[in-house]
Amino acid sequence: MNRRLALLAPLAFLLPFPAAAEKISLATLSSYLNSLTTVESDFTQVNSDGSISTGKIYINRPGRVRFEYAPPDRSLVIAGGQQVAIFDAKSNQPPEQYPLKRTPLNLILAKDVNLGQAKMVVGHSDDGTSTRVSAQDPENPEYGTIELVFTDNPVELRQWIITDDLGAQTTVILGEMKKGGQMRASLFDITAETAKRGN
Template sequence: MTELTKRALLTGLTAASLLTTAPAWAQGRNTIQQFVTPPKFSAQDQGRIDRAVAYLQSLGTGGGRFEQTDYKGRTTAGKWWLQRPGKIRFEYDAPYSLLVVSDGKTVNTWDPRLKAFNQYPLNATPLSLFLSKQIRLDQGVIVTEVTPTTDGFRLKARDRRRDVEGSILMTFIERGNALQLGEWTVTDQQGKGTRVRLVTFDRNTAVRPDLFVLKKPKGAN
């Protein structure tokens, strides 16, 4: 359970680099940085990137069900809620009953079985890729691959710093003339991937403000 919590949960949901292996998305270093040069995309692929950014930027409130599969093939599921910018909640089904909650500044996690409570700055997690007020895929985080699929396309992104490994593969699905984020797979610095599939996603639904508040419970480690 400890491995599931620390790797599958934090890798998958707090997701696009790793909280467990030095989160790269917003971590600074006192060394001279070398940067990956983004590929030159065709007009068609650049159009896909622009559509994905516009779609993510347009997200407001919503929620649904998710299913997560870790690198060993273990599957968990639960509910999730969104309120952009900044706020998201993942609530795992029993018996795990794990919680991951971003309040706009901090990502809080609670494992009731281990009585473990942890906090991480939102901008030090890959959740900021979806939750930031202004979404960019051409600066700190860059797209390295665009792959068409039968019902949409995939974008692979990574931290632009060369010494920061790991990536996220986002799958977008065409629904008529509309776009929808279907799933993402996070691959860590050891090449181990965790997949999060949005089983349902109901956009623009009302969400309660208290869903995005998670304080340290009494007796938590």
Template sequence: MRRRDLLAAAGGLTLSAQPLGAQPAAPVLGPAQREAVARAEAALSAIRTLKARFLQADSRGGTAQGTVWMQRPNRARFAYDPPATILVVADGTFVTFFDSAVNQTSSLPIGSTPLGTLLAERVRLDEGEGRVTAVQLGEGMIRITVVKRSNPAEGSLTLTFSDPPLELRQWTVIDAQAREVRVTLYGVETGIRIDPALFRFVPPEFGTPAPG
């Protein structure tokens, strides 16, 4: 799996402020779809802490696994299993990407990544810069696609929930070049205590705390 794909799914899809001319009209959501969006927002907002294993796959057949910790608001840690060499840490303000293979570190404001949507204090999928473009209601499943209102052609974030109970199971990032990266959660634990040190980025060779 390529480094770009690892970063995209973990939150590295940059949301540029450059509009692309006239935008299509917003889709009309029916009552059932609007209710599903409201339920999804409430379910996400209710998750204060989360730990899970994840399986990441891209449209070229690459895969990676790891462990993710999340804490609202705006904190996360994605620790990829070897042979992947990526560590992603959101500290509440920035998302830092570290690639130990090349000893390279870069950062983005969390609000410019999909993690800003997932980990906001109060999740709002269809307000502000977010716009819901599709809601699929299936047997035991709800799927919601969100784009950036000012630049929908840039990419999309699709959240997939099991229902009932309504629980986040997967998210998919598609970029402007139609490259897709999908992250599936399993072994999910919520409402747990997480060591705050996990959300502070320290290069591993300088003593990053061991995840637990």
């Protein structure tokens, strides 16, 4: 080590360590979610049985999302028109459908996300690297919960874990998010997708 570096070495102990990430406020997280209009990202899904799926997700807030699963799965999930449709690639039956408001995903697809709403957030913690928020429909907690995982600087949604009414958990981990831009309305058109598949 040369003399100059040797003299500077003790100074390294005096420099402050990077501060651990602080818990991001619910107001900041609500503003962030409301700022998301369109998002496109790769995703990895860990299913309740431990199996793993991958694919591409398209979000068009409010109220629209499309999960395109990669081969060999080829399943498809679309939310649009206040409905969620699950297209099973192995079935020639019409998609299974139910109201979007009955799913915890509705909480982040809502037109105006307000995590500060009474009884919506049931958990808000920080582990030093990320902030986790567990939320439920305050009117219908039996619909299940969604746990959102965010990192800071800048605030970014990294993953979510949905726990359904039976306690089964599904984790979705997002890749790099491409934000903004236009998306075709047909991506979220359940009726058109059903007709295209001949269901």
